Amino acid sequence: xxxxxxxDRTQLLTPQPSSPLAPAGSSLDLGHSxxxxxxxxxxxxxxHDEFHGDLxxxxxxPHHPSTHGVFRMIVTLDxxxxxxxxxxxxxxxxNHEKLGENTSYLGSMPYTDRLDYFTSMTNNWxxxxxxEKLAGQPVPERAEYLRVILAELTRLLxxxxxxxxxMQDCGCSGTPLMYAFREREKILDLFEALSGSRMMCNYQxxxxxxxxxxxxxLATARRVSDNYGxxxxxxxxxxxxxxxxxxxxxxxxxxxxxxxxxxxxTGPMLRASGVNYDLRKVDAYGVYPRFEFRIPLGxxxxxxxxxxxxxxxxxxxxxxxxxAFDGLPAGPIMDPKAxxxxxxxxxxxxxxxxxxxxxxxxxxxxSDGSPNPYRYRVRxxxxxxxxxxxxxxxxxxxxxxxxILGSVDIVLGEVDR
Amino acid sequence: xxxxxxxxxxxxxxxxGAEITLITxxxxxxxxxxxxxxxxxxxxxxxxxDDPALQFDQCSNVTxxxxxxxxxxxxxxxTEPDPAGGPPKVVEQKTKRIQPGYLEVVYHLYSIALRHGPxxxxxxTGNRTDQVxxxxxxxxxxxxxxxxxxxxxxxxxxxxxxxDLRRILMWDTFKDHPMRRDYVEPDDYEWEPTPHGVVLEKAxxxxxxxxxxxxxxxxxxxx
Numbered sequence: 001x002x003x004x005x006x007x008d009r010t011q012l013l014t015p016q017p018s019s020p021l022a023p024a025g026s027s028l029d030l031g032h033s034x035x036x037x038x039x040x041x042x043x044x045x046x047x048h049d050e051f052h053g054d055l056x057x058x059x060x061x062p063h064h065p066s067t068h069g070v071f072r073m074i075v076t077l078d079x080x081x082x083x084x085x086x087x088x089x090x091x092x093x094x095n096h097e098k099l100g101e102n103t104s105y106l107g108s109m110p111y112t113d114r115l116d117y118f119t120s121m122t123n124n125w126x127x128x129x130x131x132e133k134l135a136g137q138p139v140p141e142r143a144e145y146l147r148v149i150l151a152e153l154t155r156l157l158x159x160x161x162x163x164x165x166x167m168q169d170c171g172c173s174g175t176p177l178m179y180a181f182r183e184r185e186k187i188l189d190l191f192e193a194l195s196g197s198r199m200m201c202n203y204q205x206x207x208x209x210x211x212x213x214x215x216x217x218l219a220t221a222r223r224v225s226d227n228y229g230x231x232x233x234x235x236x237x238x239x240x241x242x243x244x245x246x247x248x249x250x251x252x253x254x255x256x257x258x259x260x261x262x263x264x265x266t267g268p269m270l271r272a273s274g275v276n277y278d279l280r281k282v283d284a285y286g287v288y289p290r291f292e293f294r295i296p297l298g299x300x301x302x303x304x305x306x307x308x309x310x311x312x313x314x315x316x317x318x319x320x321x322x323x324a325f326d327g328l329p330a331g332p333i334m335d336p337k338a339x340x341x342x343x344x345x346x347x348x349x350x351x352x353x354x355x356x357x358x359x360x361x362x363x364x365x366x367s368d369g370s371p372n373p374y375r376y377r378v379r380x381x382x383x384x385x386x387x388x389x390x391x392x393x394x395x396x397x398x399x400x401x402x403x404i405l406g407s408v409d410i411v412l413g414e415v416d417r
Numbered sequence: 418x419x420x421x422x423x424x425x426x427x428x429x430x431x432x433x434g435a436e437i438t439l440i441t442x443x444x445x446x447x448x449x450x451x452x453x454x455x456x457x458x459x460x461x462x463x464x465x466x467d468d469p470a471l472q473f474d475q476c477s478n479v480t481x482x483x484x485x486x487x488x489x490x491x492x493x494x495x496t497e498p499d500p501a502g503g504p505p506k507v508v509e510q511k512t513k514r515i516q517p518g519y520l521e522v523v524y525h526l527y528s529i530a531l532r533h534g535p536x537x538x539x540x541x542t543g544n545r546t547d548q549v550x551x552x553x554x555x556x557x558x559x560x561x562x563x564x565x566x567x568x569x570x571x572x573x574x575x576x577x578x579x580x581d582l583r584r585i586l587m588w589d590t591f592k593d594h595p596m597r598r599d600y601v602e603p604d605d606y607e608w609e610p611t612p613h614g615v616v617l618e619k620a621x622x623x624x625x626x627x628x629x630x631x632x633x634x635x636x637x638x639x640x
Contacts, residue, residue, distance in 0.1 A: 089585075089586070090584075090585060090586035090587060090588070093586040093587065095571075095595055095596070097571075097596060098595065098596060133445070133446040134444055134445070134446060135444075135445065136444075136445030136446075259559065261474050261475055261529050262474065262475075262558055262559040262560065263558075263559040263560045263562075264475055264476055264477055264558065264559070264560025265560075266477075275529060277529045277532075282532050345444070346443065346444060347443055347444065348442050348443050348444015348445070348446060349442050349444060349446065349448065350442075350444060350445075350446035350448060351446075351448060351478060351525050351535060351537075353477070360477060362477065362478055362525075364478060364480055364523070364525070366482065367444065374482075375480075375482050377478070377480040379477065379478040379480075379525075383563065383564075383567075384560055384563065384564065386563065387559060387560060387562050387563045388559070416586060417586070
């Protein structure tokens with residue numbers, strides 16, 4: 001028997017007291033709001049509601065293929081609509097920061113490859129930049145150019161794969177992902193030829209790079225980057241104007257620019273929401289000020305914009321690559337005074353960051369003068385970008401949550417560290 | 418943008434009762450920090466975010482640092498006149514003092530609107546055992562939400578006013594805080610009825626006599 005009028009939906013608008021069985025603030029606590037304020041956060045009605053039916057709590061993952069790794073979302077559904085979503089992760093946690101504190105500065109370099117295993121080159125660079133800031137280490141010009149070349153190749157590789165994965169999440173099984181992987185393989189071959197490893201490159205050093213690029217390698221790399229535009233044309237012909245993809249992704253998972261800034265969202269996610277902030281321009285690290293490129297910005301901040309921003313960024317990356325190949329100077333790739341083994345920076349601290357393909361990847365290091373860092377902290381873009389996953393998914397359907405997560409572009413090696 | 422000293426002086430004039438200490442960074446990066454007191458931390462953070470000349474709208478990085486208590490030996494040299502009338506003797510006196518340990522939370526702020534930064538905010542806890550609460554800045558910057566949860570999880574700092582303070586990387590029933598410097602790893606993370614091999618060697622350190630009642634050990638963490 002109902003104790004209120006049948007059309008009374010005020011219960012939907014007021015936060016309900018939690019079930020006595022659910023510990024306060026736990027993932028089972030349905031009355032809990034992610035913002036701490038009932039009016040602004042997720043609002044859910046009573047779990048047992050005779051008239052509207054019960055809420056359904058679904059645990060998506062950790063072994064769900066659409067979660068891009070071992071990632072879990074506890075989704076509370078009101079019919080088809082998501083009223084609450086709590087991400088759960090840490091399944092790959094190996095306390096990377098503690099490992100970094102127990103090994104030497106150089107010893108952490110190969111570990112940074114394992115953070116985001118798609119973009120080991122930019123992880124290396126971010127770590128190298130933090131250590132160079134800590135020790136005041138200069139870098140020769142040729143090494144800076146090589147770093148830019150490798151970072152932009154990494155960006156191509158990451159964004160191509162992301163587009164492929166996103167389309168796979170949308171349900172276009174196979175084709176876009178296989179096309180993306182075909183191109184990725186060409187870049188991974190380049191990485192292997194240069195550093196000896198496809199994904200765990202361990203290439204950057206404090207004060208330069210590990211090995212020099214041969215003229216043959218540069219010629220091959222140039223050919224790959226020159227041909228990339230043609231591949232993007234083909235890729236875009238299939239996807240960008242595709243009516244099904246537009247219907248599926250436009251207006252889904254909208255993120256406002258104010259929330260994106262407040263939540264520390266960085267990278268293509270932030271620019272898709274229309275915020276003009278790219279560390280390549282803002283911090284002007286390395287030799288980026290010498291290159292001409294533009295920063296694509298989105299209008300709506302939805303899933304389609306996030307896909308589109310990445311495609312446009314790839315076009316800009318190709319431009320940067322062409323300029324970098326043209327301007328690559330001769331010279332040493334390591335600073336002759338750089339010290340790798342027995343490296344002991346003076347006491348102090350530094351926070352170094354670069355624009356990784358997924359966003360701002362930063363390293364915070366505190367040195368106490370010993371060979372190991374006293375504190376070694378990784379500011380992982382995927383981890384911080386996940387903060388607003390719930391806000392983007394509220395009111396959407398489960399199938400939308402899958403593609404919203406896909407558009408965030410996470411790698412669990414970096415989220416869990 | 419002002420330097421850290423200027424910013425501190427400006428904040429001190431705006432928040433008269435606040436204690437703001439400049440923590441200098443001797444390294445080449447010269448990113449100096451401002452240590453805030455708990456009572457004014459959130460008001461100062463809000464001011465840094467909203468002031469039109471500063472507009473630190475992005476809290477990029479939040480992290481913890483553990484500073485365990487440290488024994489500091491100070492040597493003082495005094496000259497004492499020789500009673501026999503010879504040259505004065507130099508006497509070295511060593512005094513030991515214990516610097517109390519604390520946990521530190523570090524916030525790196527940047528401004529997306531004005532493209533400057535970083536300003537580094539620091540908060541200290543009273544000690545490492547029972548006074549480990551600091552005010553949460555999640556109401557000011559949403560990006561602190563997960564990162565403060567991580568500091569809580571790995572360092573054991575409690576954030577007063579955090580909307581959802583739970584463990585984030587370790588599992589919910591985990592007891593200790595693994596990023597602390599004095600964290601002792603459990604013998605094994607997986608329960609096994611009869612420890613053997615490396616685990617047995619580790620376990621022997623905790624269980625010297627089989628008949629004695631086993632004291633609480635870090636191995637309890639794993640359960």
